[in-house]
Amino acid sequence: xxCATVAxxxxxxxxxxxxxxxxxxxxxxxxxxxxxTTRNAIRGIYTDARGQLIFTxxxxxxxxEKTLNKRLQDTALKSLEESxxxxxxxxxxxxxxxxxxxxxxxxxxxxxxxxxxxxxxDIIRDSEEEAVKAFLAEHLxxxxxxxxxxxxxxxxxxxxxxxxxxxxxxxxxxxxDAYTDQNLxxxxxxxxxxxxxxxxxxxxxxxxxxTIEDIEHTEATNTIWIRAAIIVERDTQKGIVVGKxxxxxxxxxxxxxxxxxxxxxxxxxxxxxxxxxxxxxxNNSVVLDKILR
Numbered sequence: 001x002x003c004a005t006v007a008x009x010x011x012x013x014x015x016x017x018x019x020x021x022x023x024x025x026x027x028x029x030x031x032x033x034x035x036x037t038t039r040n041a042i043r044g045i046y047t048d049a050r051g052q053l054i055f056t057x058x059x060x061x062x063x064x065e066k067t068l069n070k071r072l073q074d075t076a077l078k079s080l081e082e083s084x085x086x087x088x089x090x091x092x093x094x095x096x097x098x099x100x101x102x103x104x105x106x107x108x109x110x111x112x113x114x115x116x117x118x119x120x121x122d123i124i125r126d127s128e129e130e131a132v133k134a135f136l137a138e139h140l141x142x143x144x145x146x147x148x149x150x151x152x153x154x155x156x157x158x159x160x161x162x163x164x165x166x167x168x169x170x171x172x173x174x175x176x177d178a179y180t181d182q183n184l185x186x187x188x189x190x191x192x193x194x195x196x197x198x199x200x201x202x203x204x205x206x207x208x209x210x211t212i213e214d215i216e217h218t219e220a221t222n223t224i225w226i227r228a229a230i231i232v233e234r235d236t237q238k239g240i241v242v243g244k245x246x247x248x249x250x251x252x253x254x255x256x257x258x259x260x261x262x263x264x265x266x267x268x269x270x271x272x273x274x275x276x277x278x279x280x281x282x283n284n285s286v287v288l289d290k291i292l293r
Contacts, residue, residue: 002051004167007079009107010089011099012060015119019089019150020044020057023160026179027259029057030194040186040292041075045178050164052172056083061103068206068282071292077106085166086114087159088140092124096135104139113166114143117159122149185212188226188260192273195255196230199248200240207233207282208241209291223268226260230275233282238275249273 008016017029017038028044042057058079059072080086088107090100107114118124118132129147136145144162148155174181182190189210197205214227230252232238242249253273261269281287 001169001171002164002167003054003170003172004051004084004163005054005056005082006085006087006163007056007058007083007112008087008089009058009061009076009080009103010119011091011094011103012062014060014089014091015150016057016060016089017042019087019117019119019148019156019159020055022150022153022156023053023055024179027191028180028182030190041079043181045174045180046160047172047174047176047178051167051170052174052176053160053163053167054173055087061099063099063102066282067285068288071288075292080106080110080112083112084168085163086110086112087163088114088116088143089119090116090132090136092118092120092128092132095131100135101139104135108140114140115159115162115166116140116143116145117155118145118147119150121147121155122152184263185215187263188212188215189228191259192228192230192252192256195252196241199251204232204237204240207237209281209287217267221268222266223270224264225270225272227272228274230273231278231281232275233277233280235277238277241275249275 008020010016017031020029021027023046024044029038029042038057038059044055044057046053046055056079058076061073061076062069064070086107116136118129133145146155146158146162148159189212193208193210196208209231211229211231212226213229216225218225230241232241253271257269257271260271
């Protein structure tokens with residue numbers, strides 16, 4: 001039996017969260033069209049007859065001097081040294097730039113085994129594939145390079161084969177049927193945040209965090225009551241998230257309820273959402289300590 005921890009790292013929107021969800025065959029990490037929406041090191045667990053792999057989906061590596069972005073960068077890089085293996089995910093549709101070079105320089109220094117994955121292989125052109133392979137040959141020679149499409153579940157079995165090859169012998173760290181170790185409040189808040197950030201545009205997705213204010217089980221009606229707050233930075237953003245006549249907040253609630261209901265199988269659900277403003281929370285260390293775990 002083998003058991004290994006695996007860090008998934010790459011630039012924003014490289015497909016890290018999609019790959020994790022595909023491997024675990026469950027919604028473990030939120031996905032969005034907006035780059036850099038993963039804020040925490042999200043763990044997903046895959047178990048089969050060969051053993052267990054505990055994946056950590058890290059925030060997209062992004063060069064920025066903003067307090068929040070620097071904290072996210074630190075979270076991503078910290079995972080490199082703490083894992084048994086690293087999956088370096090490269091978006092085949094984007095050319096390597098300053099961020100890719102900065103990230104690959106960190107990866108090249110570590111002793112942890114690294115597997116390079118060229119993602120979005122279903123839409124890659126030959127010229128793009130050759131450019132990525134040349135980049136990897138120059139900066140990460142002798143590391144295995146695989147192609148995959150996380151979205152279409154192509155090449156994922158090959159990734160698992162390579163990971164189990166390098167995984168050390170060990171007992172399972174989690175029960176065989178576990179797919180994540182996230183606590184209940186965090187899972188619910190991430191589902192709500194995903195629905196909110198996919199409904200708004202520009203800077204607002206990055207100005208949103210969600211806090212769970214109360215979870216209550218009414219036994220008489222077998223109903224779960226959840227009260228949550230969607231936090232933005234300015235009052236003007238509140239109006240956009242709420243929408244005309246409450247249209248947007250209703251869409252967020254209706255989008256989140258089916259996924260939250262799966263967590264509480266067999267129970268009724270009542271989800272109460274409010275939108276609040278907290279000025280410049282992204283530069284507030286107290287808030288960041290609370291939401292970045």
